[in-house]
Amino acid sequence: MSLAVEDAGFVVDTGQFQEQALQHAAQAIRNTILGRLHDDGLNHHDVQFRVKTPESAAEKMTRLDDNGELKYxxxxxxxxxxxxxRVILFVESDIEAVAIALSSQFTCLDDEDKTAMIRKNGGIGYAGRHLTLQVPAENTPSGCSQHVGRRFEVQIRTVLQHAWAEFEHDIRFKGSSGDNAEISRAFTMASTLIELADQQFVNISDILKRIQSEASTEVAPEPRMLDAGALQGVLTRAFPDSRSSKVNQYDWMVNVLAANGIETVSAAEDWFNAIDPREVAKVMGYRFSPGQVRIADDLLLKFFGESYVDATKEVGSDTNRETKLRSRLRRLRPERDQA
Incomplete structure (x- = not known):
């Protein structure tokens, strides 16, 4: 689709706006982000995307800078x-980890923590963590090979920030009373309450982690079979300083453990208590604290090696798991490459 727009004496041609190709690229990027969040055990609510319409792109290209020249x-x-x-999280303390993870997966062109800037200057309101990323030519994520060089923006926010931002956008940009002083004051008050609520969500997460860490590890007379809830307690006691993973990842890890003969709560407790995660963290060089499930996955991989790859490469829906495991195993066991 080709659009020509004239504004302030400038004629702008969007050329062949390939909306379908952008949709395919966006879906591939979303799949990569979901895969990375899963691999790192990072809890999240949702990952969304949108592709700019030809009309919106044409309008933006007519915008002028302070000198009256085209900005683009x-x-x-x-x-x-x-x-x-848009990556939507449950707790604000996870935003930094997600930003680092995505900046490691893609080439980071810009990273702006607008919320932190507002708070530092004494302001109130949500602005968000915004990244400008690019699909890299080297170590191109699986599924993105046709989109090398494609740039895109990422907003990282909590579910509360997301609700506030969406509602404000509808009122200010789609409504007819966006500049009303009373409405602006109400939005400011709401943003303050959301900031406080986000802090309480972090507190709740920390309290839950402490409770699970302090929970009794006594085993009932009959061996208790491992399930997702019990495993989260086991991993929280084993890694008390690590962040919780997404709920369905504990279900996945239960199946991974079963594939390696660890099927009861007591067996899982014994195994993880006997392993020092600091050794793996040192080798992997984590740039942030990954989720509990990722740490468990790396520990199991280092201990069992090739047999772990073979036993778990088809557990779950990640068709690239075997390749990822072998790449991580080379880092965990570099002596293998020197043999």
Whole structure:
């Protein structure tokens, strides 16, 4: 689709706006982000994307800077937000870890923590953590090989920040009373309450982690079979300083453990209590504290080696798990490559 727009004496041609190709790229990027969050055991609510419409892209390309010149004279290639991703989390303390994870997976062109800037300057309100990323030519994520060089923007926010931002956008940009002083004051008050609620969500997460860590490890006379809830307690006691993973990842790890002969709560307790996770963390060089399930996955991989790859490569829906495991195993056991 080709659009030509004239504004302030400038004629802007969007060229062939390939909306379908952008949709395919956005879906591939979303799959990569979901895979990375799963691999790192990072809890999240949702990952969404949107592709800019041809009309919206054409309008943006007519915008002028302070000197009256086009802000985006290079056309579509100058627009970083043709694809917009949104990662929605439960607790604010996970935002930093997700930002680091995505910056490691893609090439990071810009990282702006607007919320932190507002708070540092004494302001109130949500602005968000915004990244500008690019699909890299080296170590290109699986499924993204056709989209090398594609730039996109990512917003990382909590579910509460997301609700506030969406409602404000509808009122201010789609409504007819966005500039009303009374409405602005109400939004400011709401943003303050949301900030406080986000802090309490972090507190609740920390309290839950402490309770699970302090829970009794006594085993009932009859061996208790491992399930997701019991495993979360086991991993919280084994890694008390690590963040919780997404609920369904504990279900997945139960199956992974079963594939390696660990099927009861007592067996899992014994195994993880006997292993020092600091050794793996040192070798892997984690840039942030990964989720409990990722740490468990790496510990099992280092201990069992090739047999672990063979036993668990098809557990779950990740078709690239075997490749990822072998890459991580080379880092965990570098002596193998020197043999």
């Amino acid at each position: 004279p290079g056309g579509l290639e100058r627009l970083d937000d043709l694809i917009g991703m």
